[in-house]
Amino acid sequence: MEQQDLNKRLLLALALSFFVFVGYSYLFPPQKQVAQTEQNISNTQTPKAVTTQSTPKSTPVNMDKAQNAPKSASTGKALATVTSNTFKITIDEFGRIAQYELLEAKYKDAEGHNLQILGTNEVKPLEVRFSDAKINDEAFKTPYTLDGSASVDVSSNAQILILTQKLSTLTVTKKITVKPDGSYDIDVTTSSPAPYFITPGHRPMADSSRYMLVRGALVEGADGVITTIPDGDAKGTETFKNAKIASAFDRYVATMFYDFKKGMNVSILKVGNDDPLIFVEGGQNLHLGGYIGPKEYNILKNINPELTNTIEFGWFTFLSRPFFKVLLWIHGLIGNWGWAIILFTLLVKLTLFPLSYKGMMSMQKLKDLAPKMKDLKAKYKGDPAKLNAQMMELYKKNGANPMGGCLPMILQIPVFFALYRVLLNADELQGATWISGWISNLAGADPYYILPVLMGVTMWFQQRITPNNFTDPLQEKIFKWFPVLMAGMFIIMPFPSGLVLYWVVNNIFTIGQQYVINKAYARHKEAAIAAHHKKEKES
Template sequence: MEQQDLNKRLLLALALSFFVFVGYSYLFPPQQQVAQTEQNVTNKPAPQAAASDTAAKSTPTSMDKAQNAPVTASGGKSLATITSKTFKMTIDEFGRIAQYELLEKKYENEEGHNLQILGAQEVKPLEIRFSDTKLNDEAFKTPYTNSGTATVDVTTSAQTLTLTQQLSSLTVTKKITVNPDGSYTVDVTTSAPAPYFITPGHRPMADHSMYMLVRGALIKGADDIITTIKDGDAKGDETFKNAKIASAFDRYVATMFYDFKKGMNVSILKVGDGDPLIFVEGGQNLHLGGYIGPKEYNILKNINPELTDAIEFGWFTFLSKPFFKVLLWIHGLIGNWGWAIILFTLLVKLVLFPLSYKGMMSMQKLKDLAPKMKELKAKYKDDPAKLNAQMMEMYKKNGANPMGGCLPMLLQIPVFFALYRVLLNADELQGAMWIPGWIDNLAGADPYYILPVLMGVTMWFQQKITPNNFTDPLQEKIFQWFPVIMAGMFIIMPFPSGLVLYWVVNNIFTIGQQYVINKAYAKHKAAAIAAHKKGKDS
């Protein structure tokens, strides 16, 4: 296959995969997510499913099954409200976190209201389910009492809330110590042994964007292996012994338990259409660390460095995670996420430059050989084996590598998608300003569509200066319209401006690279011609 054809097909594959990876999920959002959104909007009480369908599977220690608990509608009685500079947490009469509200301006919705991250009809964090059916039923009819104040301020220091539930045969005490950063500890004691499970709650329902995002549960096991169970993929029989982290996460936020010393016995309950619901086996004296709020790297790192493993980037986490750390490092030096993205893009181009240089030089040589290739194709059109042999001989004689331009292009595909995941999922970009008055939120779309237009223009110009040798008219037409299609898609869909910024800057640097290589090749070609002339004259 001719090198130019191969490169074009690779780029077509990249374009098609981009449309499938991003465009399809935007145009055809998952029905399950839409249904959940509608349920929250209508705020109808959730029906109680049969215990056999919704029972949490027992932990590896052969505990009995936890029974399904009723879901109370929002707006029920509140025992306490805990506030800090960045959040407001409401504790309901069953000792659960009924709602968690983010108070920072960058999290406000389009109507200017604070973001509430917990689904109105979903299972709440700190809910306890007893293995004994009768005891469990009684527990969800018996409210807790609060021995302290109903208004707790944790702005400057941690505060402890003590809740007590008096059942007919058992007293349950929950001590919840909340820190200013949203982390907390929960100590559960029972007056007598009574097998139970406690949950960090259903994953937050804070983001309803139609991108192909990863949402669900993340478990970091005792062996440090991270397992992600996406919404729709839960089987209901997953168990993890001595797990370190159990997180239920959305795009930017999560609710989680952690225990890095003893570990937790974790079971996954299948709810809805296959969504995972995390349960942790309890005991007469249970101590757990917890966190609820944004998956911001520095917040999680300050609580415990291992908690940063709860930041999930999907399929490309193996690349996205180191990319994210490099971006964090650059941002720490310059303090602006927009310029950090630009410098990161430059760094990627510098690292890949040696490969890009070889590939682009090979493409230049193949462009010069294009007329001879056509002659060979015409001459040996009925003899493919002979044609390939002649072409290989020509490549060897002229020092051209037909595969030389493929590797840089192949490397760009995982790099792009890995960075796409970072820029789509990093909470740090929410409210991050690049240029005041223009890009005030790198997690949101460009309000003036300047970046999408620049992306289309730079793609078109890049095509104009890149050596081309189309043999298929359809390919040529597709490539001529490709910049327009991409710019149009980025205008119609609200892609994060941080992602579009990366693409624009990458195009600009590629144009610069192409100019440098074009000049270098022109000098190389002139020197080769001069040497050839000199050899003839002598």
């Protein structure tokens, strides 16, 4: 297969993989999460117990009665509210976080409403389920009482809420210390041993995007290994001993528990459409760290650097995470996410330039050798072995590498998808302005469609100056229409403008790179011709 043909096949493969990876998930999104109603709450099993030294061995029972859990999370009365400059937390009469509301302007919807991240009928953070069916039944009928003010402000300092539930044979006390950054400490004590489990809640349901996003549960084990259980993939038998972090996450937000000293015994329950629900085994005296809110890197890092591991980028996390850190570093220097994306794109192009240079120079040489290669194919049509040997000799004589142009293109595939994940999942891009009056939210679509059109135009121009040597007419047609297809898709689908900005800038830098290489090859060719003429004269 000729090099030019192979390169075009690789580019078409990239295009097709992009359509499958992104386009299909947008046009045929997964079914919307089914709200966990009274019926499927009541049919839920408590997690299997994990034996620890601090609590006796427990055997959880089936939650097979409706009264074992509240009929609806929305029916619980508000017991307390916690407010800061950026969020509002509502604690209900069952001692749970009934709702978490983001107060910053960038999270408001089109009607100006604040974003509420917890599903109305889903299991709430800090819900406790007892292994003993009788205790559990009574616990979901008995409200907590609050010691202190029902309205707490944590804008400047941490505040403590003490909730008490008095059951017939047991008293449960929850001490919640809420901090200004959205993190909190939860201390649960029981007057006597009674095995139970506590949950950070069902994953937030704050984003309804149609993109192929990772949502579900994430657990970092004692060995630092991170396990992600996406929605729809839970088995209900997953357990983790001495886990450091257990997070239920959506695109931009998460609710989590963590314990970096003793660890947590975590069980995953299967609910709804095989979605994961996290439970942590409790003891008579339980202390956990917790966080609920946006997955912003600096917020999580300031709480504990290891919490930044909960920022999940899907399949390409191994590349996306270092890319994200570089973007954060650049943003820290210049203070604007749009220019940070542009500089990062330039950095990527400069890093790959040596490979791109060699590959594109090789493509130019192969283009010049095309007539000779055609003659060889005609001459040795019936002798493949001889043809291959002669072609290799031709490549060697002219310093051409038949695979030289493949590597740069192959490297672009994981780089693009890793950046796609970063720019799609980074909460920092929400409300980030690039050019005032034009792009006011890099996490949202370009309101004037300028970037998608520029992307199509730059792709078309890039094709015009790139050496082509198609052998398949169908490939040539697809390749020529590719810029139109991509621009149309980016207009129809509301892709984040930060992602489209990267693609446009990447195209512009590639055009400049192609001009440099074309001129360099022209000089190289002229020098080679001059040297050849000089050699002929001397001979």
